[in-house]
Structures are given as C-alpha cells and as structure tokens.
Amino acid sequence: MSPAPDSAYEFADGVPIEPIRPGTTVLVAGPALSRAEDLALSLVADGTDGDGALFVSTNASAENLLDACERSHAAFDPSRAGVIDCTGRDLSGARFDAQVRSISTQSDLTGIGMRFSALYESLYADATEGWVRTGLVSLSSLSMYVDLRSLFQFTQTLTGRIDSARGLGVFAIDPTTHDTKTVNTLGQAVDGRVEVRDAEGDADGELRVRGLPDQPSGWRPFSLS
DSSP: OOOOTTOOBOOOTTSOOOOBOTTEEEEEEOOTTTTHHHHHHHHHHTTTTTSEEEEEESSSOHHHHHHHHHHHOTTOOGGGEEEEEOSOOOOTTOOOSSEEEEOSOTTOHHHHHHHHHHHHHHHHHHSGGGOEEEEEEOHHHHTTTSOHHHHHHHHHHHHHHHHHTTOEEEEEEOGGGSOHHHHHHHHTTSSEEEEEEOOSTTOSEEEEEESOTTOOOSOEEEOOO
16 A cells, blocks of 8 residues: 555654655765764654665664664664665574665675565565655765666666655765765756755754755754654
C-alpha cells in the first residue's frame, strides 16, 4: 500500500525541515567535520516506528551504523531496517536484528543495486502504508571507486526507484572533496538539497533547504539529541 496522497515524511522536533512529499530524494551536503552524515542518518532512522529504513553504507560497517542509530534514537527499531554494507568486511559470523547484506567492493554498483531492490521490496512489504526511507552514506565515498558518469547513472537509478515507490531518499555528500562540476552533476539527479554547516552555541549545526517547496528560508539551527 502506498502512502496516502496527502501524506508526507516528517522529522524530529529538533530538525527544522517541514514534511517532505513522498517520492522525493534530497542531497545532504556538508563537510566531513560537520554533522551532515549524522543528520542524513537521523532523517532516515527517525521513521522506524512505522516506516522501513534502508541504509547503503559505504564508509561504516553495518554494526557501527546500527549502533549509531540506536544510540541517537531511542525509538529506533532495527527490525524495520536494512543495511547494505559496502565496506567489504566479513559478516559471516555477525548477528543482526536488521536485514544486512554485504558487498565486497564499493565499485560493484550493479551488486549494490540488486541488493537494494531486494531489500527495498522486503521493507516495503512490512512498512506501514508502504513507507520506506533510504539513506546513502555517502556518495563521496563511492566517488573514490567509480567515475562520475557511472555514479550519476547509479544515483538516477536509485532516485527513480524511490520516486516510483513514493519513498524518501537521503543521500550524503561532502562537497569539499569534489569540484563544483561533480556536486552540480550529482545534484541534478535529486529533487533538493539540505546544506549543513557548523553552528555556535548548543546546536549540533545549522541547515538550510534548497529546491523543495514549502520549506523555511535561510540557515536554521538543528539538534540531533
């Protein structure tokens, strides 16, 4: 069952992003020392009280990613989550409450895509009203193993599947590690961008949303705790 036409994906109180319509994918862009990747994980993990959560993890093991979600989100339900671990680590002896699949190398985009489709279908079937949130952390890691053309086509494929299933996509990128052409090219495959920077005071950072309707303008502090 797909989300109702007037439904939207919502986020935690500390994250100043208005509900996002189904079928949308956003690029969460921020430097490595910012909380951009943590924010991307949060936007996906927030939904596991009823939604499915599918992570494509290129720079953290499935165990570390799930531990991070459980530490930062008291309501995180790993039984509603799936992880495609692209770090190449041996998972043969590991036990997970989540559905976990491994890829031996980040350059195997075909293998990632196949496992993505299988896991998405499983999570979609179990999720409330077909809600599934996808987090890819991160595009910058994948770019070290494949050329820009291949990465763009892969990103387009994922966003197309998310759109057709009325899901939510959250793809992290570190713009400081790429030239402007690369960031802009990958940005063409998504619907909008959430830019992240450091903040003074008690906030975990500041964000602003670009390219999506009905979002507040300007930089706003956010908190992930």
